[in-house]
Amino acid sequence: MVNTIVFAVAALVVVGGALGVILNTHPVRAALSLIASFFGVALLFVLQEAHFLALIQVVVYGGAVVVLFLFVIMLLGVDATEDLNVEPIDGQRVGALVVGAAVFGLLLAGLFVSGPGGDKGAVALTGQPSFTQAIVENPAFEEEPTDVDLLADDLFGRNLVAFEATALLLTIATVGAVVLVRNRGAEDLVVDEPGSATR
Amino acid sequence: MEVTETWYLVLSALLFSIGLVGLLVRRNPLVMFMCVELMLNAVNITFVAFSNALDDIAGQTAVFFVLVVAAAEVVVGLSLVVAILRRRPTMSVDELTALRG
Numbered sequence: 465m466v467n468t469i470v471f472a473v474a475a476l477v478v479v480g481g482a483l484g485v486i487l488n489t490h491p492v493r494a495a496l497s498l499i500a501s502f503f504g505v506a507l508l509f510v511l512q513e514a515h516f517l518a519l520i521q522v523v524v525y526g527g528a529v530v531v532l533f534l535f536v537i538m539l540l541g542v543d544a545t546e547d548l549n550v551e552p553i554d555g556q557r558v559g560a561l562v563v564g565a566a567v568f569g570l571l572l573a574g575l576f577v578s579g580p581g582g583d584k585g586a587v588a589l590t591g592q593p594s595f596t597q598a599i600v601e602n603p604a605f606e607e608e609p610t611d612v613d614l615l616a617d618d619l620f621g622r623n624l625v626a627f628e629a630t631a632l633l634l635t636i637a638t639v640g641a642v643v644l645v646r647n648r649g650a651e652d653l654v655v656d657e658p659g660s661a662t663r
Numbered sequence: 664m665e666v667t668e669t670w671y672l673v674l675s676a677l678l679f680s681i682g683l684v685g686l687l688v689r690r691n692p693l694v695m696f697m698c699v700e701l702m703l704n705a706v707n708i709t710f711v712a713f714s715n716a717l718d719d720i721a722g723q724t725a726v727f728f729v730l731v732v733a734a735a736e737v738v739v740g741l742s743l744v745v746a747i748l749r750r751r752p753t754m755s756v757d758e759l760t761a762l763r764g
Contacts, residue, residue, distance in 0.1 A: 467666045475674050482678055485697050486685030498697050501678075505704050508671065512715040514723055521707075524730055529700065529737050536741045537693060540748050560687035564680045571676035575669065614720040615727070623724055630731040637735035641742035645749075 470511055477504030495533045502526045516612045671712035679705035690755045692744050696737065703733050 477500055484497025502525040509518035609617075619627055682701030689695055707726045714722025747759065 468664050471666045471670060475670075478674065478678060479681070482681040482685075482701050485694065485701060486681060486689060491691055491693050494694050494697055498700065501701060502704065505708060508674075508708055509711055511666070512671070512711050514711050514714070514726075517707075517711065517723055517726055520727070520730060524734060525700070525704070529734060532737055532741055533693060533697065536745060539745065557688055560684050563687060564684035567683055568676055568680035571679065572673065575672050575676070611720070611723065615723055618720045618724045619727065623728075626728065630728060633735050634731065637738045641738045644739070644742040644746045 467511060470507065474504045474507035474511065477501070477507070491537050492534065495530055495537065498533070499526050499530050502530070514611055516615055668712040668716040671708055675705045675708040675712070678702075678708065690757055692748075692756050693741075695756065696740050696744075700733065700737070703729060 481497045481499070481501025481504060485494045485501065488494045488497060502521060506518040506521040506526070509515075509521060679702050682698045682705060685698035685701065686695055689698065707729055710722040710726045710729070712722075714720060714726075
């Protein structure tokens with residue numbers, strides 16, 4: 465019963481925030497609606513006992529990503545609102561709604577035509593035993609492993625190479641961001657920045 | 664009423680569709696990025712729902728990687744937006760028709 469109420473509240477927050485993102489003409493309001501949506505998703509993660517992911521969701525998405533969005537909005541000027549009443553391409557709005565409804569319908573159809581398969585367990589779907597089961601049966605764990613234990617074992621066990629690759633990816637993204645926004649040419653160097661003129 | 668994974672999947676489909684409609688309708692590149700984030704979050708809900716239903720941690724690991732890739736994507740995308748809009752101050756992707764700076 466409590467689960468149902470929490471799910472309903474979280475679903476309302478998620479969908480309301482998402483609608484706020486696409487309906488607000490002001491980008492700052494859209495970003496704040498995005499935070500609401502992310503927090504709703506974090507609530508859904510807690511409800512499914514993915515506590516670590518809920519934490520990461522709040523810190524990385526609700527914190528870092530949205531703050532980055534707000535930084536860029538402030539950098540480019542906060543007054544730039546978008547007039548949603550003008551339709552630059554004829555029928556774009558209707559077409560987008562039709563495509564969205566079609567995708568939603570297809571997803572629902574795929575979901576309900578395929579029928580329930582979850583109770584059969586991972587073996588029925590993938591042909592392999594659940595990785596969680598292997599960890600739980602590992603005698604190295606004396607007590608019931610939490611979601612952090614399981615996630616760490618999976619991440620630094622069989623996904624170690626992928627984990628290292630994400631480190632490389634983040635480094636490349638950081639370098640790419642610096643290169644993209646860097647001023648090209650020496651005459652573009654701003655003199656009023658302290659330190660740049662003395663070089 | 665018991666909350667089953669079907670509820671989560673329906674909610675995820677709804678969130679994905681909302682993000683898709685926003686991506687197709689909006690013309691501000693920043694808001695379009697936010698809609699992409701919404702769609703990524705919809706997929707994350709699906710991953711965690713299946714992870715919970717199948718009792719397999721691999722779904723949560725996938726969400727972890729989606730988070731990292733989304734963060735990298737936002738960094739590169741926003742620096743692209745900054746680099747483009749510094750030269751021509753218009754907040755609409757319709758104005759960006761040339762493949763040069």
